[in-house]
Amino acid sequence: MPLIRRHRDEIAAFQARRRGRPSLHSLVVEEIRPLTDDAVLVAFTVPDHLREAYRFKHGQHVTVVHRTDAGELRRSYSICAPAGSGGLRVAIRRVPGGAFSGYATEQLRVGDTLAVLTPTGRFTTELDAAAAKHYVAIAGGSGITPILSMTVTILEGEPQSRVTLLYANRSPSSTMFLDELEALRDVHGARLSVCHHWSREAPAGEAGPRRLGPDSVRDLLERCPPVDEWIMCGPLGLVQGIAATLEEHGVDQNTIHQELFTAAGVDDLTNGHDRPLVHSEVTLRMDGEDSTLTLSSRGVSVLAAALPLRPDLPYSCSDGICATCRVKVVEGQVEMDRCSALDRAEIRQGYVLACQAHPISERVLLDFDA
Ligand code: FES
Structure with a gap:
């Protein structure tokens, strides 16, 4: 990788980490190994300058991005290597009709490059070397x-x-x-x-x-x-x-x-049709930069509406289960369709999932930096 690009990559990873957000980098597929008839293990090479950015806790996941002519596919996969091992590997099972899993299990090859978000997720435990649990x-x-x-x-x-x-x-x-x-x-x-x-x-x-x-x-x-x-x-x-x-x-x-590992069956918190109709001015703040859009309370989610304007917003599953799109409501009110990724304390502090959020007040300010 040219030195300037490598340096830019390193700075982007550092800034995102400082803000507690994932950053996206290109990683080369190092190994693909069958695990079952319908699942493969995919291991990535993490270059030295990104080792810190891809350090993970046991239980965390990464989002893998595959760009095609038809658009972008994003999927979250839990890391199946022990924390501290330095290895970054995921297991991908083919899902009937699954665009990404079909590609990964049939077409992906060693040496290919995929964009991979740095690890996120709070499904983990505290380690204590003296514990006998x-x-x-x-x-x-x-x-x-x-x-x-x-x-x-x-x-x-x-x-x-x-x-x-x-x-x-x-x-x-x-x-x-x-x-x-x-x-x-x-x-x-x-x-x-x-x-x-x-x-x-x-x-x-x-x-x-x-x-x-x-x-x-x-x-x-x-x-x-x-x-x-x-x-x-x-x-x-x-x-x-x-x-x-x-x-x-x-x-x-x-x-x-x-x-x-899937949102299938998770009950919706709200029914969009019962929401009062509000046309809201929604401002999104990320990296200190504000972007404003007008959005209906009964329309698409804040994330879906904002992505054309801010393609750099962090997200993965778009289904309310990974919390990659967590954002703080600083002003106004939003309602979520569903949420199985935030704990009660986070919700009390005003955090919501952008992929599930709809504005229900005339002005809303959402801060990804908070
Ligand atoms: S993108 Fe996964 S919870 Fe919003």
């Missing part, structure tokens, strides 16, 4: 990607802690990282227990298939208490069902860390 990790399908990063990071960073992993898939052949988990069991011995739940095939020594759900958690609470922290990632039904069971059993909510 029991973590229960629960993963459904592709939900294993952040869980794998968290499991390895915890086992390496907390030498006295142990992890019980409950992992749901249809069958061994659809299970990502099956061999890697076996290898981890060999390395960490009794500190890592992996319990596969295959819905279409009986695990060795069992009479029938095993499904992961609230009963598995009840059983675990009876058989191997105490559990200090719960980490889970998967589809809504699995995560919500288990969270409800934990609540029934009086598990402290502060010990439960959860992430969804």
